[in-house]
Amino acid sequence: MDIEVTDYKGIKVITVKGDIDMYSSPALREELIGHSSMKVSVLLVDFNKVTYIDSSGIATFVEALKHMKTYGGRLRLFGLPVGVKEIFSFSKLDKVFEIFVDIEDAV
Amino acid sequence: MKDLIMITVPAAPKYLCLIRDVTVRLCVSGGLEEPVISTLKLAIDEACANIIKHAYKGDTGKKIRVQYRITKEAFEAVIEDSGKKVAPELLRGRDLDDVRPGGLGIHFIKRAFDVVAYDEKKKKGNRLKLIKYLKEE
Numbered sequence: 001m002d003i004e005v006t007d008y009k010g011i012k013v014i015t016v017k018g019d020i021d022m023y024s025s026p027a028l029r030e031e032l033i034g035h036s037s038m039k040v041s042v043l044l045v046d047f048n049k050v051t052y053i054d055s056s057g058i059a060t061f062v063e064a065l066k067h068m069k070t071y072g073g074r075l076r077l078f079g080l081p082v083g084v085k086e087i088f089s090f091s092k093l094d095k096v097f098e099i100f101v102d103i104e105d106a107v
Numbered sequence: 108m109k110d111l112i113m114i115t116v117p118a119a120p121k122y123l124c125l126i127r128d129v130t131v132r133l134c135v136s137g138g139l140e141e142p143v144i145s146t147l148k149l150a151i152d153e154a155c156a157n158i159i160k161h162a163y164k165g166d167t168g169k170k171i172r173v174q175y176r177i178t179k180e181a182f183e184a185v186i187e188d189s190g191k192k193v194a195p196e197l198l199r200g201r202d203l204d205d206v207r208p209g210g211l212g213i214h215f216i217k218r219a220f221d222v223v224a225y226d227e228k229k230k231k232g233n234r235l236k237l238i239k240y241l242k243e244e
Contacts, residue, residue, distance in 0.1 A: 022160075052127070
């Protein structure tokens with residue numbers, strides 16, 4: 001898994017590439033919690049190049065979401081491939097997360 | 108394909124991708140298709156991750172063994188470890204409406220497989236038997 005952080009219209013975008021699993025999710029957690037610790041108001045996550053996510057990856061996003069909610073921050077996910085989106089929806093988390101089709105929708 | 112295939116890996120998160128790759132390749136060679144392949148891959152990955160987390164508690168010196176058999180009737184996987192006996196509540200998972208980190212893995216396993224059963228006769232460690240029945244087209 002690779003993580004890239006960029007700015008889009010003044011908003012932080014975390015682009016994740018590859019498999020999010022028990023091995024890679026600690027690095028992702030560090031990145032997400034690092035940004036939410038700085039109390040960013042909106043954090044976007046680009047899923048377009050995510051090839052796989054397991055329960056540890058899902059747990060990482062749930063933790064980050066809860067962390068951001070403590071100060072009113074917004075975690076927005078976009079570009080979820082069909083298989084990844086299905087995992088969020090099976091877990092009933094598609095109702096909990098703000099999920100968008102693309103970056104323009106998400107900003 | 109009726110061959111028995113076995114893979115043994117150290118119980119470390121970095122090797123889970125190997126188990127996923129082998130699972131997918133065996134599914135493909137057994138004639139399975141998406142989205143079934145993805146659900147089986149995720150379920151076996153989750154079962155192995157549970158071993159690392161709960162049975163071995165992160166001891167990467169231990170091993171995980173996955174044994175596969177694919178026939179026209181079923182996809183079977185038997186996953187073994189020599190760690191701590193699994194607690195029965197691990198087979199329940201959390202309520203999906205209770206949004207919090209963790210507790211999802213068993214749901215992914217149960218939705219993928221028709222049979223999810225621990226072999227209670229195994230004296231040391233755990234032996235998890237997973238069966239997905241394949242319907243004839």
